[in-house]
Amino acid sequence: MFIAVSLMILVTLGLILARALMGPTIYDRIAAINMFGTKIVLLIASFAFLSGRTDLLDIALVYVLINFIAVVAVLRLVEHGDFHSSGKGDDY
Amino acid sequence: MIDLVINISLLTFLAITAVAIVRMTNLFAIIMLFGMFSLLTAALFVVMDAVDVAFTEAAVGAGISTVLMITTLALTKDQDEKHPGCHRPWLPLAVVIVTGAALVYGTLDIPAFGDPDAPAQTHVAPYYLEKSIPETGVPNVVTSVLASYRGFDTLGEIVVVFTAGIAVLLLIGGRHSTSKNKKNKREENDA
Numbered sequence: 001m002f003i004a005v006s007l008m009i010l011v012t013l014g015l016i017l018a019r020a021l022m023g024p025t026i027y028d029r030i031a032a033i034n035m036f037g038t039k040i041v042l043l044i045a046s047f048a049f050l051s052g053r054t055d056l057l058d059i060a061l062v063y064v065l066i067n068f069i070a071v072v073a074v075l076r077l078v079e080h081g082d083f084h085s086s087g088k089g090d091d092y
Numbered sequence: 093m094i095d096l097v098i099n100i101s102l103l104t105f106l107a108i109t110a111v112a113i114v115r116m117t118n119l120f121a122i123i124m125l126f127g128m129f130s131l132l133t134a135a136l137f138v139v140m141d142a143v144d145v146a147f148t149e150a151a152v153g154a155g156i157s158t159v160l161m162i163t164t165l166a167l168t169k170d171q172d173e174k175h176p177g178c179h180r181p182w183l184p185l186a187v188v189i190v191t192g193a194a195l196v197y198g199t200l201d202i203p204a205f206g207d208p209d210a211p212a213q214t215h216v217a218p219y220y221l222e223k224s225i226p227e228t229g230v231p232n233v234v235t236s237v238l239a240s241y242r243g244f245d246t247l248g249e250i251v252v253v254f255t256a257g258i259a260v261l262l263l264i265g266g267r268h269s270t271s272k273n274k275k276n277k278r279e280e281n282d283a
Contacts, residue, residue: 003094010101017105020124021112029124037154040131043098044138050094059143063134066155070127073159077166 002050009043030074037067098139106132123161130154144234163264 016039020032041060048056109129116122130153137146203210220233220241230236238246 006094006098010098013101013105017108017128020121020128021108023121026120029121033124033127036128037131040135043135047098047139053141056138056143059138059147062147063131063150066150067131070155070158074124074162077159077162 002046005046006043006050009039009046013039013043026078030071030078033074034067034071037063037071041067095139099136102132102136102139106136119165120162123158123165126161127154127158130157144232144238160260160264167264 013036016032016035020029020036023029023032041063044056044060044063048054048060106129109125109132113122113125113129116125130149133153134146134150137143137149207213220237224230224233224236224240228236228240230240
């Protein structure tokens with residue numbers, strides 16, 4: 001069952017990566033990196049049960065915290081920084 | 093089997109992210125992709141059972157350096173240059189290919205991954221594996237080496253990182269403090 005879960009998470013990772021690459025606005029990309037961190041944590045958790053090394057769950061919890069802090073920092077800087085303009089006229 | 097599938101998928105995502113970082117021109121998207129690159133690398137390290145390295149990679153790569161790069165982008169947004177129109181990529185490409193080929197040639201002499209007869213496993217590693225728990229009492233051998241046997245080395249590294257952090261804070265925070273100083277001076281002049 002954990003094998004199926006891992007495979008589904010890998011598929012989801014691919015979809016999120018596509019959204020991060022295409023994403024027209026910066027908010028798509030922020031949501032993508034947030035989702036990506038969550039899915040990596042889930043992948044580590046399911047891999048921990050797959051390989052029997054359940055101490056990896058602590059690492060997964062720390063990843064959640066790091067990802068949360070990074071996303072909050074990015075959102076604060078998008079809100080208070082001066083790159084509102086890059087959200088509307090994305091030029092890549 | 094599933095290890096192999098996870099490894100191949102993560103490495104594929106890593107390659108896609110790297111190519112996208114090189115191809116993109118939107119700096120904000122590139123920073124987001126750098127964060128993803130670090131998370132993917134950290135997940136790969138976890139799969140390869142190098143948990144402490146993975147932890148460092150996630151904390152530094154996905155956490156701190158994303159915030160630092162975003163901060164730098166916020167400070168330098170209106171000073172970015174236009175992409176140079178055309179340059180000849182063939183010389184750099186040739187240099188990169190030659191260097192990569194030399195590095196791949198160099199890996200041919202490296203012992204296989206996890207080889208028990210490799211010099212790295214036969215030199216001091218048996219000593220640490222046998223003596224680390226009675227001598228230090230730390231359950232994780234890598235942590236005992238980093239924090240106990242090489243404690244002064246780690247202390248030096250932390251001093252270096254701390255100094256670099258202070259330098260970055262001075263560089264990034266300098267602009268804010270000067271604008272505040274100007275405001276204060278104006279207020280003083282007005283008063």
